[in-house]
Amino acid sequence: MTEAPGQGHHAAHTWHEARQRAFEVAAPIPAGQVPLKAALGRTLASDAVAVQDMPHYASSAMDGWAVNGSGPWILSEPGQRLAPHQASAIVTGGLVPPGAKAVLRSESGVITTDDDGLPVLALGGTAKPGEPRNGQHIRKAAEEAASGDVLVKAGTVLNPAHIALAALAGLDELEVLGKPLVKFVMTGGEVVAEGVPAPGQVRDTFGPQLGAVVELLGGIAGEHLKVGDTYADWFAALQDAEPVPGETPTGIEPPADVVITTGGTGRSGTDHFRRAVAELGGRLLIDGIAMRPGHPAVLAELPDGRFVLGLPGNPLAAMMALFTVGAPLLAALGHRALDDVGEVPCGSMIDADPGRTRLMPFKLVYGLASPAQHAGPGMMRGLAGADGVMVVPPHGVQMGEMVPAFPLPWGKPLPAPKPVDDKPKKAPARQQKKAPAGPVDWSGLDG
Numbered sequence: 121m122t123e124a125p126g127q128g129h130h131a132a133h134t135w136h137e138a139r140q141r142a143f144e145v146a147a148p149i150p151a152g153q154v155p156l157k158a159a160l161g162r163t164l165a166s167d168a169v170a171v172q173d174m175p176h177y178a179s180s181a182m183d184g185w186a187v188n189g190s191g192p193w194i195l196s197e198p199g200q201r202l203a204p205h206q207a208s209a210i211v212t213g214g215l216v217p218p219g220a221k222a223v224l225r226s227e228s229g230v231i232t233t234d235d236d237g238l239p240v241l242a243l244g245g246t247a248k249p250g251e252p253r254n255g256q257h258i259r260k261a262a263e264e265a266a267s268g269d270v271l272v273k274a275g276t277v278l279n280p281a282h283i284a285l286a287a288l289a290g291l292d293e294l295e296v297l298g299k300p301l302v303k304f305v306m307t308g309g310e311v312v313a314e315g316v317p318a319p320g321q322v323r324d325t326f327g328p329q330l331g332a333v334v335e336l337l338g339g340i341a342g343e344h345l346k347v348g349d350t351y352a353d354w355f356a357a358l359q360d361a362e363p364v365p366g367e368t369p370t371g372i373e374p375p376a377d378v379v380i381t382t383g384g385t386g387r388s389g390t391d392h393f394r395r396a397v398a399e400l401g402g403r404l405l406i407d408g409i410a411m412r413p414g415h416p417a418v419l420a421e422l423p424d425g426r427f428v429l430g431l432p433g434n435p436l437a438a439m440m441a442l443f444t445v446g447a448p449l450l451a452a453l454g455h456r457a458l459d460d461v462g463e464v465p466c467g468s469m470i471d472a473d474p475g476r477t478r479l480m481p482f483k484l485v486y487g488l489a490s491p492a493q494h495a496g497p498g499m500m501r502g503l504a505g506a507d508g509v510m511v512v513p514p515h516g517v518q519m520g521e522m523v524p525a526f527p528l529p530w531g532k533p534l535p536a537p538k539p540v541d542d543k544p545k546k547a548p549a550r551q552q553k554k555a556p557a558g559p560v561d562w563s564g565l566d567g
């Protein structure tokens with residue numbers, strides 16, 4: 121049977137070539153300002169500096185009274201300047217009034233009356249002799265940092281405490297390294313989002329997981345768009361008209377850096393990826409990979425700078441393509457290095473498959489990588505229980521041989537290879553037992 125033009129096996133890149141190319145075609149996204157609530161987990165591009173003293177005013181560390189001098193103290197209205205032997209009520213965090221020298225804790229003072237029957241504040245309760253000392257229970261201005269101090273250095277991956285510190289410093293935004301925003305275009309009229317699918321239907325496996333995997337790979341999961349199977353649907357989804365700079369409406373997501381599509385990357389009459397990219401003036405960067413599963417993966421770049429990653433429609437094939445092409449692409453866009461490929465000892469013999477690299481989820485069994493069962497292109501059970509993925513070369517692998525492998529984004533790192541000792545270890549000397557002195561009693565061996 122003669123294949124139609126454009127059909128048949130097409131794999132311009134080996135697995136290693138595709139992975140390297142996906143990393144090299146992208147330039148890091150420039151740094152930019154983001155609101156504090158969006159900065160968590162991002163890498164700080166420039167030092168976070170206090171724009172005012174921290175705290176920026178002297179405040180009380182206790183509920184009680186701000187006092188000037190020794191007691192008893194005449195009570196004054198809160199906020200007014202205190203003359204010697206005057207006091208005014210204050211709460212924790214409250215502004216220390218002018219003239220105040222210390223704060224007396226509420227449990228260390230009592231309200232009583234003087235000889236004229238006027239209310240005064242006196243020591244009492246748990247007060248200790250000499251309390252309060254000058255400056256006691258007052259948080260001085262600039263106690264934590266002075267204006268202009270560096271609070272968080274560039275290059276720091278921001279955690280919740282960093283965000284809180286920036287807020288205390290008076291900052292509303294932080295400059296962080298660029299991170300790719302990813303939009304998802306889901307296709308397939310036979311795909312259902314919930315319930316038990318009828319014959320001819322399949323459950324959506326991409327919607328619940330792709331965003332989470334992209335986040336683990338260093339991207340920002342954006343809009344999920346479900347489209348039909350027609351060419352018009354594809355073209356409209358990829359066209360994605362850009363807003364005028366500076367006029368993005370509030371609440372509207374900015375343009376994506378990467379668009380990930382599912383399905384439609386084969387070469388049948390219902391696969392529209394390449395035609396849509398061509399009509400939009402884009403170019404194909406990777407058009408098929410000599411691997412399985414996931415060989416129909418396609419990476420393209422549109423004239424506006426967006427990358428479009430076309431994943432195959434089968435779930436395991438799509439994940440392997442995402443690990444192979446998506447992970448390096450997101451790393452490059454997000455100012456990260458390309459992860460090294462590790463090695464694990466193979467727990468079985470794997471036959472050759474000339475011309476194709478095979479990606480096999482594996483389980484570690486007694487330190488050996490055993491290929492997982494249920495690892496067909498449309499299956500997810502094998503990957504769900506896997507410890508990593510073996511990159512089996514076309515010539516196959518012998519049992520016990522080291523084979524390239526990589527960990528799963530949600531899993532543990534691969535175990536470190538055991539060091540090889542070049543010098544053979546000497547066998548321990550056998551100790552000879554001394555013969556017993558005198559006659560031997562053999563009666564215990566009877567029966």
